[in-house]
Amino acid sequence: MKKNVSKSFPRYELYIYGEGFYAKSIKNLKLEGIPVLFIPGHGGSYKQVRSLGSVALRKTEMSAQKDQFNYFSVDLNEDLSGIFGGVLWEETEFVHYAIQKILSLYKNAQNPPKSVVLVGHSMGGMIARALFALPDFDSQTVNTIITEATPHQGPVMALDRNLKHFYRTVNEHWVKYKNSTLSHVTVVSTGGGHRDILVRQGLTSLNDIVDSSRSVSTCTMSVPRAWVSTDHQCAVWCKQMVLATKRSMFNIIDKDAKQISTDPDFRMSVFKHHFLSNPTSTNYYAKWRQDIKLDTSKKWTLKNEKSWKLSQDSISEETYFAIPLEEENVDEVVIVSNSPQVDWVCACKLKDNEERCSTCKNLSPRAQLIPPLNSNKKVIHLNLKDEGLQNMSHVVVIFPPTPHGVIIVAEVYDSMGRHLVNSIPGLFEIMVSFPESVMKGVMVLDLNEGSSYYRLRLMNLNNVVKAYTATLLVSKCKDEKPVETEGSVLHFNIPWVNEDIYKYMKYGESGSLSLKLQSGPTDDYKDSIVINMYLDPTCEYQLKILASLKEMFGQFVRFYGTLIPAYCVAILLMSLTYQLKSLAGAGECPSALQSIIWAWKPLRVAPIAMILQFVLRHEAVQPYLILLHIPTVDGALLIKQGIWFRGAHMILYLVGFGIITFHAAIVNTVIQIASRILGFLFGWCPVTRLGHILCLIMVVVAGVLSLLFCGAIGIFISYIICLIQVLKLCYQSGKNNDARLKSKFHFFFVLFLTWMWLLILNAPALIIWVKNVQYTHSLADDPSRISGFLGSTLLFIFLLCDTPFSGRSAFKMVGYAVHMLSILLLMYGVESVFRVPYFALIGLGAVALPVVAQELAAKFSRRPKTE
DSSP: OOHHHHHHOTTOEEEEOOOHHHHHHTTTOOOOSEEEEEEOOTTOOGGGGHHHHHHHHHHHHHOSSOOOEEEEEEEOTTOOTTTOGGGHHHHHHHHHHHHHHHHHTTTTOSSOOSOOEEEEETHHHHHHHHGGGSTTOOGGGOOEEEEESOOOSSOSSOOSHHHHHHHHHHHHHHHHHTTTTTTTOEEEEEEOGGGOSSSOGGGGOOTTTSOGGGEEEEETTTSTTTOOOOOTTHHHHOHHHHHHHHHHHHHTEETTTTEEOSOHHHHHHHHHHHHTOOOSOSSOOSSOOSEEEOOTTSEEEEOOSSEEEEEESOBSSOEEEEEEOOOTTOOEEEEEEOOOOSSOEEEEOOOTTOSSOSEEEEOGGGOEEOSSTTSOOEEEEEETTSTTTTTOOEEEEEEOOBSSOEEEEEEEEOHHHHEEEEEOOOHHHHHHTTTHHHHTOSEEEEEOTTOOEEEEEEESOOOTTOEEEEEEEEEOOOOSSOOTTOEEEEEEEEGGGTEEEEEEEETTOOEEEEEEOSSOOOTTTTTOEEEEEEOOTTSEEEEEEEEOHHHHHHHHHHHHGGGHHHHHHHHHHHHHHHHHHHHHHTSOOOOHHHHHHHHTOGGGTHHHHHHHHHHHTSTTTHHHHHHTTOOOOHHHHHHHTTOOOTTHHHHHHHHHHHHHHHHHHHHHHHHHHHHHHHHHHHTTOOOOHHHHHHHHHHHHHHHHHHHHTOHHHHHHHHHHHHHHHHHHHHHHHHHHOOHHHHHHHHHHHHHHHHHHHHHHHHHHHHHHHHHHTTTOSSOTTOTTHHHHHHHHHHHHHHHHTTTTTTTGGGHHHHHHHHHHHHHHHHHHSSSOGGGHHHHHHHHHHHHHHHHHHHHHHHHHHTSOOOO
């Protein structure tokens, strides 16, 4: 990189990947080929490019065209960009310079590229899209973006305002310009599915961000020839996904220009072939044959049975298996075959006085690959009422000679008996029927013997918390020597997110498939979830659907776990409200556990938050909110994602109460034990004024460090000082049995619990500062600076004054204010977690105001009067 770039970005570097002879050939950086830039994500390494780069090199060596991809990778210092947004624009700027540098290396190339393919993992995918929001970025230098496990819809957890602002800026830019300056860019987004516990599938969707004609959003569990779920890191090196990605990249090459095609429609059709619906081939076919000529000298086998199966080790000559369509009371055909031929199925009209067809209409593009991997099995569904099939007399399955196993399963059937609709019970019904719903099942279907296919449409699977297990039980299989890839397949289809989840079971074996949503349902598709069952007609089957409490708990944590901090802090504020009202009345401060138990009733907070959210989301109110610059309530975004429901506030509030109660009980026990041990060892003696002054000085130092270096440092130091104060008060109140000391301990204990949450929510800033202190002493774009300084100031006031007894006459009104803050926190801090510390500090600030006011009044009243 240029010296000025290296000086501006000392933490970042650009690499090129190579191995073997190719590594030696690129040392002079005089390149010929197609540039690809890999952008690592949250905590990711530039070395993760190896999986894609190595496979691309092997494929080039085996390819006849010798198309060469040059893989570059940016080292972003393994920044934790998923939880700290202050580094995102800096990373984006460096990637911009990296693209310029990469293109400059091809000045003397025979076919110089004009664009760079971007592959981004995790937050690297967001950086790839953020490039287009830079004012000086040439959008023509990128026309293809492939993202892996990237949360496009929003951050997994909005822990700072910079992260939220980054997402808003980037996504608004793409929405505004997707049909103009961004119309040439094609974007592929793949999510990891069930195993990615860091970035859930719904966040990886490009819906409502990138135009649907220029984007593909899918799941690794649905990608043809992959059908696997990947954890967040595995998304980079999963062999099946690497192969699918490389096949698509080789197929979008313009053979004349020797570079990536500039035709976005062509690129989109290639990506859809490899990532969504692959009819049969590993290679992309731009045009399929409309008609197939059938060799009249080849074997013609007529299959008059409604359901039949062919399973044998090999086939010696090309054979045409003809299935008559002119049957009564049938309207559907399903065929499963592992024919190695690309054009393998067609339909024809048998003319009068003819025994066989000579030409037929190609139906192969309608097929879809199904598991197991490398079996080449595909399935085709035909509705005989379709316009193209109404005049046809036969469907023909073409099977060339092959020494490998041959499988064909076909059936002509009546959809009335096979396309079933059933409603699964809701959460309340599951609880009422427990344990039968978990042990015996909520639905049991006996499938007819000799059937090849069933389709079950599931009603009422409309909530992300609902989770079930579909178990296909098999019995009485007749084949003694089945072909290796024979068996049955369960296919779970969720249409609004291009999600197809498969479960393959070997011949004679039973298996299970998880039935759960990975994103919220839309109004258009909420009752269109389908289970397709591809069966072996020589076996008997039973489908059993059971409620899965374990999966339900996992779904709750997956979708709502990031929302819990707001409810925990809201309960602490409500417990502080009770303490303030008690101090204003009886003059004593109740314990933290007593206060938390008082605060557990959600009716004091949740219903009010629900009503206010409903009012503020009303269309008539929106113009006034915009005029007053009042932000949108968090519930609106959660409703858009399809994961919010009416009772969410109540349930999450109760969950938060359980967490805070457990948290307070554990911390209280630890404090009690630790204070006695320390008291026994040191006696907290002498408790001098000097020690108190040292604590105050440390708090002042914390405030200064917050302003100069990082606000999280101040929060951490204040947390330690608060811990010391709590330990001291705990020992003294237990030793002296003084009601006043007990009240001070109870107040500072709630303050300590609140400070613990402040530290947790600001920990990313502290981690980033420690990680980068060798480059800069002050953390740029520090979201914790205000919290650190304000928190240190408030702690200084509480330690200096006679808290919580000073100003207690005003505590009743302050209690009402803190109560209102708790309600506002549930409206604006549930999804926007970065606001939670501000609400907590504003609440503590409201307590500090009357304390300071009374202390100042008392000080002035003690002054001697002057003449």
